[in-house]
Amino acid sequence: MAAGEARRTQLLRGVLDLCLLAVIDEGPAYGYEMTKRLRARGLSIVGEGSIYPLLGRLEREGLVETYRSASNGGPPRKYYRVSAEGQRALAAGVSEWRAARDAVDVVLAPVEAEVSP
Amino acid sequence: MNEFVRECRREWKRLRVPDGVADEMASDLQADLEDAAAEGVAPEEVLGSAAPDPRSFAASWAAERGVVSQKPGRLRGRSPMLAAIAAALSIAAVAAGTAIVVTPTNASSLMPRSPSESLYLIRYVPHSNSLGLGFNPFADVTPVLANRGGTDSDTFAWILLAAGIGGLAVTGLYWLRIRPRYRLRF
Numbered sequence: 205m206a207a208g209e210a211r212r213t214q215l216l217r218g219v220l221d222l223c224l225l226a227v228i229d230e231g232p233a234y235g236y237e238m239t240k241r242l243r244a245r246g247l248s249i250v251g252e253g254s255i256y257p258l259l260g261r262l263e264r265e266g267l268v269e270t271y272r273s274a275s276n277g278g279p280p281r282k283y284y285r286v287s288a289e290g291q292r293a294l295a296a297g298v299s300e301w302r303a304a305r306d307a308v309d310v311v312l313a314p315v316e317a318e319v320s321p
Numbered sequence: 322m323n324e325f326v327r328e329c330r331r332e333w334k335r336l337r338v339p340d341g342v343a344d345e346m347a348s349d350l351q352a353d354l355e356d357a358a359a360e361g362v363a364p365e366e367v368l369g370s371a372a373p374d375p376r377s378f379a380a381s382w383a384a385e386r387g388v389v390s391q392k393p394g395r396l397r398g399r400s401p402m403l404a405a406i407a408a409a410l411s412i413a414a415v416a417a418g419t420a421i422v423v424t425p426t427n428a429s430s431l432m433p434r435s436p437s438e439s440l441y442l443i444r445y446v447p448h449s450n451s452l453g454l455g456f457n458p459f460a461d462v463t464p465v466l467a468n469r470g471g472t473d474s475d476t477f478a479w480i481l482l483a484a485g486i487g488g489l490a491v492t493g494l495y496w497l498r499i500r501p502r503y504r505l506r507f
Binding site: 234235236239243248249250252253254255256257258260261263264272275278279281282 | 345348349350352353354356357363365366367368369370371378381382383384385386387
């Protein structure tokens with residue numbers, strides 16, 4: 205794995221749960237629908253961890269609730285929606301992310317980064 | 322059923338995930354992969370880095386959901402210490418047995434320790450008319466005066482062997498007690 209990809213993976217590993225909660229917060233969704241929403245926002249999980257174990261953890265921690273419902277005429281699917289606890293966790297997590305991001309931006313600001321084509 | 326999902330089902334069965342839960346997970350995964358394929362989206366977009374390894378993916382998903390049966394893992398945390406004790410006792414038993422077998426005399430020794438300083442060792446002395454057996458079990462029993470050095474090693478060896486066998490027995494009983502229904506799964 206190239207150094208850039210490894211760093212991206214490390215960064216995403218710390219915030220993918222927040223990203224999932226954020227896209228679920230748009231409206232109840234099943235697994236594939238979440239990956240579509242992430243991709244629409246410019247975040248592809250190719251090469252990253254799968255969202256299914258992460259959804260399992262979010263469910264186990266009570267941050268999302270689930271229910272089964274028919275989807276577009278197909279078989280019943282498992283839908284996820286953010287719980288009240290999940291809302292609080294999302295808000296706190298986003299706040300932490302922004303604080304960390306801003307601090308890192310200050311440190312890296314003097315660096316002129318050029319990405320070779 | 323998609324091959325990836327089929328492999329996941331095998332892994333869940335191995336992990337003793339309840340059938341209802343495994344059915345639900347397989348159904349959802351199958352439906353997601355079919356939707357992605359219908360839209361021309363590669364499985365990697367749905368599965369991420371897990372795409373080439375269905376067994377790890379299935380195990381990870383089941384573990385995060387908390388639906389893996391605890392029974393196969395009951396030994397975790399306990400087995401290293403128990404295994405170390407059993408290994409030590411096995412080595413002791415083997416060492417003692419080896420020491421007994423390779424002692425200079427080719428006969429067994431009885432070592433009733435006498436209160437006196439001298440140690441009387443009763444040995445079965447190989448008789449010239451050995452009947453082709455290497456020794457004659459009906460030969461005269463000849464008391465032999467032996468020094469303390471030789472018999473101490475025999476004593477130690479027998480004690481070590483007894484301790485090793487006794488310890489292995491206790492370890493085995495303990496193992497059976499904590500794992501009453503252990504069975505191999507492939």
